[in-house]
Amino acid sequence: MAATRDHKPHATGRVPAGDVSQRVGVEQMTARGLNIEELREKLIDAAGAEFTTYYYYTILRMHLAGKEDYKEICEDARLEDRSHFELITPRIYELGAGLPRDIREFADRAGCPDAYLPANPTAVEILTVLLEAERCAIRTWNEICDLTLGKDPRTYNLASRILQEEIEHEAWFIELLSMERDGVARPSGHFRRGTPGDAPHSKNLPFYVP
Numbered sequence: 001m002a003a004t005r006d007h008k009p010h011a012t013g014r015v016p017a018g019d020v021s022q023r024v025g026v027e028q029m030t031a032r033g034l035n036i037e038e039l040r041e042k043l044i045d046a047a048g049a050e051f052t053t054y055y056y057y058t059i060l061r062m063h064l065a066g067k068e069d070y071k072e073i074c075e076d077a078r079l080e081d082r083s084h085f086e087l088i089t090p091r092i093y094e095l096g097a098g099l100p101r102d103i104r105e106f107a108d109r110a111g112c113p114d115a116y117l118p119a120n121p122t123a124v125e126i127l128t129v130l131l132e133a134e135r136c137a138i139r140t141w142n143e144i145c146d147l148t149l150g151k152d153p154r155t156y157n158l159a160s161r162i163l164q165e166e167i168e169h170e171a172w173f174i175e176l177l178s179m180e181r182d183g184v185a186r187p188s189g190h191f192r193r194g195t196p197g198d199a200p201h202s203k204n205l206p207f208y209v210p
């Protein structure tokens with residue numbers, strides 16, 4: 001039925017007018033069958049993985065010393081993980097949750113293993129760590145997409161944007177590891193980012209300061 005001057009079907013709903021203890025943006029997702037508590041916990045775990053990976057990639061990149069091409073690719077993946085953390089964190093708060101007060105708790109509950117510098121930090125060993133970290137990220141964001149598809153368009157949009165970059169990252173490290181370890185060309189289809197940390201799908205715009 002079309003809305004009329006006297007009939008605005010979306011003007012009211014289950015959340016009473018003026019109630020700031022509930023969010024229609026959450027209630028609508030619940031009505032569509034989404035388990036909000038489960039989603040919140042998975043998003044915090046995923047944000048923890050992005051944040052810790054950003055940290056660990058800093059170390060891994062340092063130890064690709066002398067391999068400027070590898071360092072450049074690692075730098076894009078590193079800075080894009082920071083973008084992923086910053087893209088998804090506001091959503092956690094919108095859903096009524098937040099980041100752990102203690103960064104130790106945050107690191108411990110990260111959804112992916114610590115991307116430690118290997119004991120024998122050759123390029124092959126480091127690229128293997130990078131590749132497996134990207135694979136964990138792909139599994140993570142695919143799961144978030146599955147949970148939210150058709151129920152939470154906003155989280156789905158953010159997760160799918162992150163996922164696109166993670167899929168690119170996996171392809172980059174397959175290309176580098178395949179040639180470095182096996183001497184086999186497996187092109188990733190990589191084009192250079194505009195600037196390091198470009199994050200074409202996931203970057204928050206910088207604050208506008210007039």
Ligand SMILES: [Fe+2]
Binds near residue numbers: 050080081166
């Ligand atoms: Fe990431």
Ligand SMILES: [Fe+2]
Binds near residue numbers: 077080165166
């Ligand atoms: Fe990544």
